[in-house]
Amino acid sequence: MILLAALVLSGLAFYYVFHLPASLSPAPKKTRSAFLRERKEAVLENLRDLNFEFTAGKLPESDYLTMKASLEEEAAALLKEIADLDQAASGLSVAGKEAEI
Numbered sequence: 001m002i003l004l005a006a007l008v009l010s011g012l013a014f015y016y017v018f019h020l021p022a023s024l025s026p027a028p029k030k031t032r033s034a035f036l037r038e039r040k041e042a043v044l045e046n047l048r049d050l051n052f053e054f055t056a057g058k059l060p061e062s063d064y065l066t067m068k069a070s071l072e073e074e075a076a077a078l079l080k081e082i083a084d085l086d087q088a089a090s091g092l093s094v095a096g097k098e099a100e101i
Contacts, residue, residue: 040078
């Protein structure tokens with residue numbers, strides 16, 4: 001009797017853990033531009049946090065300067081890639097309009 005109850009309980013727990021609901025759908029696919037914009041916001045937030053922690057005296061100046069330079073380089077690379085993608089997208093839309101004329 002106890003063995004049967006343990007098997008039923010184990011089966012229900014297994015079903016609860018591994019069952020996927022029918023209403024589950026995949027998330028929309030992210031574009032490269034959307035990913036870069038999210039990453040840019042994260043890097044800028046990290047820069048603000050870094051500045052706050054340095055101002056509060058939690059970081060030595062050498063660490064602050066190193067980390068700040070690294071984050072600024074990453075932000076610059078992200079901004080360049082975003083600009084390149086935007087320019088390519090606007091170039092495609094202009095070329096499409098010229099082809100229509």
